[in-house]
Amino acid sequence: MAGGHVVNDIVNNIVKKFIKEPRPFNYFGDSFQQNTIRSGYGMPSAHSQFMGFFAMYVGLRLFTFWDTSLFNKIVGTIALIAVSILVAWSRVYLGYHSFTQVGVGLSLGSALASFYFLVVIYVRRVGLSQWFLNWKICQKLYMKDSAFYRPLSLKQEYDAWKTRTSNINEEKKTK
Numbered sequence: 001m002a003g004g005h006v007v008n009d010i011v012n013n014i015v016k017k018f019i020k021e022p023r024p025f026n027y028f029g030d031s032f033q034q035n036t037i038r039s040g041y042g043m044p045s046a047h048s049q050f051m052g053f054f055a056m057y058v059g060l061r062l063f064t065f066w067d068t069s070l071f072n073k074i075v076g077t078i079a080l081i082a083v084s085i086l087v088a089w090s091r092v093y094l095g096y097h098s099f100t101q102v103g104v105g106l107s108l109g110s111a112l113a114s115f116y117f118l119v120v121i122y123v124r125r126v127g128l129s130q131w132f133l134n135w136k137i138c139q140k141l142y143m144k145d146s147a148f149y150r151p152l153s154l155k156q157e158y159d160a161w162k163t164r165t166s167n168i169n170e171e172k173k174t175k
Contacts, residue, residue, distance in 0.1 A: 001057055004116040008053045008109060009046070015108070016041040024098050045097040045105035051084040052109025053116075060117045 021043035059077050066073070088102040097105075123129055129145050132138060 004057060004113065004120070005050065005053060007116065008049060008112050011108070011112060012044060012046045012049050012105075015044060016046075019043045021101070023101075024095055043101045043104060044108050045088065045091050045102045047091050048084075048088040048097070048102040048105030049109035049112075051087045052106035053113040054109075055080040055084040056110040056113035057117055060114065 020041055023041070059080050062068075062073050062076050084106060088106055091097040091102050092099055124145065133143055133145055
């Protein structure tokens with residue numbers, strides 16, 4: 001997912017430089033955005049594009065790979081969408097972007113996430129990721145690909161921690 005976010009950010013910068021749409025005008029006098037790091041182009045909103053990518057990618061993973069109830073999947077998806085909309089709305093509310101800029105950002109991020117998700121699945125299915133992970137340097141760095149495995153729940157992580165600590169305590173007693 002991190003690699004996809006890097007690609008998403010690069011695409012955002014390319015699109016901004018191509019479209020060159022300015023940020024919204026501040027009707028209350030001088031803009032705090034003038035001659036600052038925020039004075040760059042506004043189309044599409046990078047925050048909205050990030051959230052569109054994040055929500056779509058995690059949502060696809062949730063429905064495709066995670067072993068949980070349909071209720072949890074629906075609630076999780078609603079939460080992802082709600083947070084994405086809130087971030088996009090905040091960009092408009094704070095005057096950083098227009099509705100169009102955040103709409104394009106959300107849409108572009110979602111589309112890129114869908115495409116990236118399919119590419120990553122293909123790369124894994126044809127064995128390219130396993131080929132890469134078999135390199136000596138990857139093995140020395142303990143790199144692994146656990147994308148097709150559901151994440152541990154908090155209870156499973158806690159139980160694993162309890163097992164590790166009880167094993168350590170048992171070792172101390174036998175020494």
